[in-house]
Amino acid sequence: MAIFDKILLSRCFLGDNVRYNSEILALRSPLLKIWQQENRIIPICPEVAGGLSVPREPAEQQPNSGQIITISGSNVSKAFNEGANKALLLCQQHSIRFAVLKESSPSCGSTLIxxxxxxxxxxxxxGVTSVLLTQAGIRVFSENNLDELAKLLDKN
Incomplete structure (x- = not known):
């Protein structure tokens, strides 16, 4: 039986009810289906793993301080950082070198927030999780560049 690289994946892509607004956002991708069949996927929602509820207030990273603040002004940075650390721990436990995380999220955004x-x-x-994983040498992708990850996986 072949051993495949594991991929850390945002749980929202699996259709799990974890998004801040309870919107179901399953990622419809043939690649995701293949990776699931190959048992590569290790799912996490860093925000939920960090203790935040569903639904929850929208939160955004503040450019000057890096703090994560909700729309009503609550500082939720601790929960975001805790979730990021749990994501990193999962990567370490499963020898994960690649992650596919939700673009634009204050946790998971890989190129935009x-x-x-x-x-x-x-x-x-x-986002804070993407930063932590990148600093640990984990390549972070979004739903917008799955093909790039697929090419890397094919080379390994």
Whole structure:
């Protein structure tokens, strides 16, 4: 039986009810189906793993401080950091080198995040989980570049 690289995956992509607004956001991708059949997927929602509820207030990373603040002004950075650490621990436990995380999320964004103004404006940046995983040498992808990950997996 072949041994495949495991992939850390945002639980929302599996259709799990973990998003801040309870919206179901299953990722419809043939690649995801293949990776599931190959038993590669290790799912996590860092925000839920960090203790946040579903639903929860929208939260955005503040550009000057890096703190994660909800729309009503609550600082939820501790929960976001705890979730990021749990994601890293899962990667270490399963020797994960690749992650597919939800773009634009204050946890999971890999190239874009919201600008902290709650105006639906995106800026270049990474969420707290993506930063931590990247610093640990884990390649982070989003739903927008699955093909790039698939090419890397084919080479291994």
């Amino acid at each position: 919201y600008d902290g103004s709650f105006s639906n404006t995106k800026i270049p940046g990474q």
